[in-house]
Amino acid sequence: MSRPDWIALDWGTTHLRGWAMAADGTVIEERGSDSGMGKLGPEGFEPALRAMCGDWLDHGSVPMIACGMVGARQGWTEADYARVPCPPLSPALTRAPSDLDVSIIPGLSQPDPADVMRGEETQIAGFLALNPGWDGVLCLPGSHSKWAHVSAGEVVSFRSFMTGELFAALSTHTVLRHSIPAEGWDEAAFDAGVAETLSRPERMASALFTIRASDILHGAAGAAARSRLSGLLIGAELSAAKPYWLGQQIGVIGAGGLGSLYVRALGAQGAPATQANGTAVTLAGLIAAWKQRTTA
Amino acid sequence: MSRPDWIALDWGTTHLRGWAMAADGTVIEERGSDSGMGKLGPEGFEPALRAMCGDWLDHGSVPMIACGMVGARQGWTEADYARVPCPPLSPALTRAPSDLDVSIIPGLSQPDPADVMRGEETQIAGFLALNPGWDGVLCLPGSHSKWAHVSAGEVVSFRSFMTGELFAALSTHTVLRHSIPAEGWDEAAFDAGVAETLSRPERMASALFTIRASDILHGAAGAAARSRLSGLLIGAELSAAKPYWLGQQIGVIGAGGLGSLYVRALGAQGAPATQANGTAVTLAGLIAAWKQRTTA
Numbered sequence: 001m002s003r004p005d006w007i008a009l010d011w012g013t014t015h016l017r018g019w020a021m022a023a024d025g026t027v028i029e030e031r032g033s034d035s036g037m038g039k040l041g042p043e044g045f046e047p048a049l050r051a052m053c054g055d056w057l058d059h060g061s062v063p064m065i066a067c068g069m070v071g072a073r074q075g076w077t078e079a080d081y082a083r084v085p086c087p088p089l090s091p092a093l094t095r096a097p098s099d100l101d102v103s104i105i106p107g108l109s110q111p112d113p114a115d116v117m118r119g120e121e122t123q124i125a126g127f128l129a130l131n132p133g134w135d136g137v138l139c140l141p142g143s144h145s146k147w148a149h150v151s152a153g154e155v156v157s158f159r160s161f162m163t164g165e166l167f168a169a170l171s172t173h174t175v176l177r178h179s180i181p182a183e184g185w186d187e188a189a190f191d192a193g194v195a196e197t198l199s200r201p202e203r204m205a206s207a208l209f210t211i212r213a214s215d216i217l218h219g220a221a222g223a224a225a226r227s228r229l230s231g232l233l234i235g236a237e238l239s240a241a242k243p244y245w246l247g248q249q250i251g252v253i254g255a256g257g258l259g260s261l262y263v264r265a266l267g268a269q270g271a272p273a274t275q276a277n278g279t280a281v282t283l284a285g286l287i288a289a290w291k292q293r294t295t296a
Numbered sequence: 297m298s299r300p301d302w303i304a305l306d307w308g309t310t311h312l313r314g315w316a317m318a319a320d321g322t323v324i325e326e327r328g329s330d331s332g333m334g335k336l337g338p339e340g341f342e343p344a345l346r347a348m349c350g351d352w353l354d355h356g357s358v359p360m361i362a363c364g365m366v367g368a369r370q371g372w373t374e375a376d377y378a379r380v381p382c383p384p385l386s387p388a389l390t391r392a393p394s395d396l397d398v399s400i401i402p403g404l405s406q407p408d409p410a411d412v413m414r415g416e417e418t419q420i421a422g423f424l425a426l427n428p429g430w431d432g433v434l435c436l437p438g439s440h441s442k443w444a445h446v447s448a449g450e451v452v453s454f455r456s457f458m459t460g461e462l463f464a465a466l467s468t469h470t471v472l473r474h475s476i477p478a479e480g481w482d483e484a485a486f487d488a489g490v491a492e493t494l495s496r497p498e499r500m501a502s503a504l505f506t507i508r509a510s511d512i513l514h515g516a517a518g519a520a521a522r523s524r525l526s527g528l529l530i531g532a533e534l535s536a537a538k539p540y541w542l543g544q545q546i547g548v549i550g551a552g553g554l555g556s557l558y559v560r561a562l563g564a565q566g567a568p569a570t571q572a573n574g575t576a577v578t579l580a581g582l583i584a585a586w587k588q589r590t591t592a
Contacts, residue, residue, distance in 0.1 A: 111513065113506050114512075115509045116508075116513065159502050161502055162466075163501070166504075169465040173465045175458075175461065201497050202497035202498070202532070206455050206456070206457055208462075216405075216412050233501075
């Protein structure tokens with residue numbers, strides 16, 4: 001293997017992914033591990049990094065650029081937030097406290113309504129690198145879904161929704177766990193859930209318990225219960241995010257199942273959305289950060 | 297101690313409370329334990345009952361009347377649901393599978409929207425026994441808050457809200473746990489949270505993450521964060537339950553802190569509410585069930 005010119009790192013709460021890169025942006029090799037920031041104390045980051053890609057570093061110091069929760073207060077070292085409106089990639093990278101040459105991309109913050117993102121700014125930069133001149137709204141589904149208004153290369157404003165984490169907490173830490181299996185899907189139940197809270201978001205508070213009560217009284221199918229919960233939560237998010245997406249060009253980051261659910265739910269509202277591969281836009285964003293740094 | 301004529305049992309998910317009773321409804325002695333239904337398998341109920349009040353039974357068989365989750369599918373034995381509209385106390389008690397003479401009060405069910413209650417029906421009966429001829433709406437705050445429309449001695453309809461369980465799941469099993477302490481209270485933050493979701497329930501989905509983001513960006517006080525979460529959730533419940541309470545006579549069951557929060561939030565909407573002691577109405581309901589049984 002040829003020596004990488006630099007290393008791209010996507011270091012989130014639950015995963016670490018690294019790419020050995022050539023200077024021109026070509027991927028030499030890709031690796032992943034489950035050494036997410038959530039598992040590591042401050043002393044654990046450097047060993048985790050060496051364990052995954054120590055051999056890439058054998059021939060001397062290789063610059064690395066990292067994005068994600070590695071830069072959170074509970075991460076390796078806190079990387080500041082750049083305040084919107086601003087371009088997604090701030091040039092002010094933060095050096096990790098290590099002999100390794102690791103630079104962390106800052107997150108974005110918004111004072112009012114108070115909001116933060118960390119990792120998604122790199123995906124937004126990557127989406128813009130792959131779609132030059134794009135204006136509109138980007139939806140980044142996940143534990144804490146983000147909606148970002150992007151114009152003229154800047155993030156103008158954004159909002160976070162705890163949709164993914166709510167789904168996990170409700171389906172595993174409340175009475176709904178008795179009625180919601182880990183797998184199974186029912187599109188009609190999902191669509192009905194989306195429609196219910198998108199048009200009547202105030203129903204959310206009472207609709208949740210009906211999932212349990214329907215099971216007790218009518219023996220509702222687990223797949224339908226699971227899909228209905230997902231639909232209710234995504235419908236409530238789309239209702240609250242309507243000022244973002246209504247009448248806008250929409251991009252959804254994430255080619256997997258979750259991104260497709262958002263595209264489906266938006267489509268039912270007559271709002272077509274472009275879907276982009278999450279890993280691809282992350283890597284494109286890290287490459288954009290590398291280019292910005294080497295040309296600075 | 298004189299021998300009880302009967303024993304009243306309030307057997308919920310987390311607690312067991314028993315009263316040794318005279319035939320005229322006088323309390324001879326009261327005891328409690330933490331042997332809630334949530335901790336017990338099917339074989340554990342009888343030993344838990346004997347452990348708490350075995351000496352009350354020394355002189356022979358004493359009839360017992362129980363309400364609560366003891367009658368759930370995961371409880372001692374499943375007591376049916378009576379379907380609303382109906383009086384809160386169905387005369388069709390269910391015998392527990394035991395040498396002890398334990399009769400369990402059925403819950404209430406509603407086919408559409410699917411809903412169930414178990415334990416609250418006894419509190420409603422007790423409230424009506426203490427307030428004869430009362431018509432209006434009863435709010436029973438808790439893990440699964442209930443709103444019941446009561447008229448002419450019957451429960452006409454009801455709705456459940458997972459407000460209490462949502463508070464617990466959000467504050468201990470999501471990222472909000474980093475910002476929400478176990479104790480602390482800020483009335484202004486509570487009031488503002490209630491007002492926000494009561495008038496704009498669609499904001500709930502986005503307001504939750506602001507609790508975390510405010511802490512990260514502005515170092516928000518824990519007491520304010522905790523009170524804001526409570527306010528947002530109760531405001532959303534009041535918004536969804538508005539068709540129940542608007543313009544109605546309102547009773548709130550629960551004299552403790554949680555009941556007072558509901559009374560405060562309703563008061564801010566110009567809706568005065570009567571507050572009743574939860575234990576007192578439970579006992580009054582169990583006495584009503586005893587009287588109904590002995591006069592049947």
